[in-house]
């Protein structure tokens with residue numbers, strides 16, 4: 358069981374309020390991702406849940422029990438740190454066994470669990486090495502192993518993949534998702550990478566300056582962002598946000614149109630512009646279009662290779678049914 | 692710095708320093724070696740010729756030798772234990788955020804700047820004097836008979852004085868080591884259910900082990916040679932005659948330079964054994 362409820366939780370460091378009153382419920386077994394720009398309070402929120410920081414006011418409940426003043430070890434949560442925080446002088450086996458040893462479990466049971474975790478995480482061959490002799494991805498797996506042997510009520514991950522290279526990150530992302538499907542334990546995952554958020558989450562919590570901007574499934578956030586911040590944050594490449602007379606045509610202060618919802622043509626269309634830099638990914642091409650008279654450059658995502666070159670004239674047509682409209686507060690107009 | 696040219700230039704630049712150092716070390720070392728094979732009594736006939744290993748044999752077989760070895764070991768060991776234990780505790784204390792941290796740190800380090808002779812004199816006269824010392828007053832205040840520190844507890848007194856001098860050094864090195872400990876490791880251990888003492892035992896202490904070894908070896912090298920503290924307090928009496936002090940007495944009090952030099956060569960060998968271990972560990976530290 359691992360249902361976590363935050364009730365009007367605040368956190369201040371001295372005079373600075375990092376987390377204004379915040380309510381949030383994370384259901385049992387849910388994979389929740391906290392996402393937001395750097396410094397928005399994601400780590401702080403996670404550390405509050407873990408008990409590594411004290412809340413300034415409000416209540417944290419784990420499985421309906423007040424855990425606000427319960428010390429970290431007693432909350433039944435396990436955390437995976439960004440720096441992995443492995444114990445450098447202990448072998449992988451000892452690292453993974455450490456929480457069990459602290460819980461005074463008997464040696465046979467410890468061995469069984471460590472071997473089990475090592476098998477799940479492909480660490481069996483490395484059990485007698487020190488963390489210093491492992492690659493980044495292996496260290497990451499040891500850190501996860503140390504978390505899973507405790508069979509916690511919930512896992513907390515603080516940007517666990519940010520020290521890995523791109524290829525490894527994709528692999529570990531899958532492994533963590535896989536682990537979640539198998540264990541069906543609550544997981545809270547902090548990242549500033551919206552791709553990680555979109556691909557892994559059951560529920561995404563978008564944070565800005567300690568405030569929750571929107572909570573929802575990845576698709577909800579993609580399809581109906583509540584405001585321009587979420588609209589700009591979720592999705593890659595970023596949504597085009599257009600203000601001014603073009604937006605007024607749609608009775609809005611700002612309109613948003615995703616790069617994949619714009620059709621490009623060499624002959625005719627709603628907006629005319631000049632092709633700037635194009636980014637070729639093979640499967641897709643991102644075109645940056647200038648001089649459209651719409652303010653900033655417009656990004657267009659096209660399938661496969663395209664034969665627009667730098668400086669070509671281009672015509673763009675947005676798909677009318679997927680235009681997002683926002684008012685002058687930046688809030689979505691239904 | 693890899694080309695042939697820059698390397699030879701570097702050698703040229705370093706030459707004066709190297710020559711100076713070599714001369715500085717080699718001349719006394721060679722003279723000690725030469726004297727140690729000679730019967731040399733400056734006031735009783737001067738250079739009386741080569742005697743082979745006789746000085747070495749005599750130094751070891753003299754009745755003062757083994758007591759000197761044991762006094763040396765007790766002092767070195769005692770100081771090491773005290774400075775390491777209290778060094779770790781002080782380092783942890785100083786690592787805590789507290790008011791006036793900068794000043795407290797400087798105060799803790801201050802004893803290291805006091806010359807050994809001065810600090811030993813201060814301890815002897817101000818603290819340990821059986822009539823007027825602060826300890827004597829303290830003892831009297833509680834109605835106890837004042838202790839004659841330097842005669843009744845001579846070894847302990849010297850250990851106390853020397854520890855006071857070396858504690859700052861140990862604290863300083865251990866403090867920098869503690870500050871390099873990743874706080875996430877401690878937090879991870881806290882979440883893993885390790886209470887304060889276990890975190891200290893399983894995380895902090897292993898992290899400090901290398902710094903502790905370095906402190907141990909550096910101090911050993913210096914402590915093997917403590918002299919001033921004994922010279923100004925007990926003069927080697929009451930069982931405080933260490934190897935260094937014995938050598939001093941052989942050379943200057945008995946005016947037997949050959950015998951003293953042989954003792955000196957033993958001391959050199961001993962210090963070098965420790966130094967080899969030290970360099971290995973520091974070297975490993977630099978590689979890692």
Ligand SMILES: Nc1ncnc2c1ncn2[C@@H]1O[C@H](COP(=O)(O)OP(=O)(O)OP(=O)(O)O)[C@@H](O)[C@H]1O
Nearest residue numbers: 370373375393394395396397398399400401402549
């Ligand atoms: N111990 C502290 N004392 C004072 N301010 C702090 C402390 N810890 C964090 N803060 C402040 O709280 C804010 C949120 O920090 P936090 O570490 O939660 O950000 P984050 O969302 O995790 O950012 P990142 O993505 O860069 O890790 C920051 O503005 C930071 O400066």
Ligand SMILES: [Mg+2]
Nearest residue numbers: 399400401516
């Ligand atoms: Mg963070």
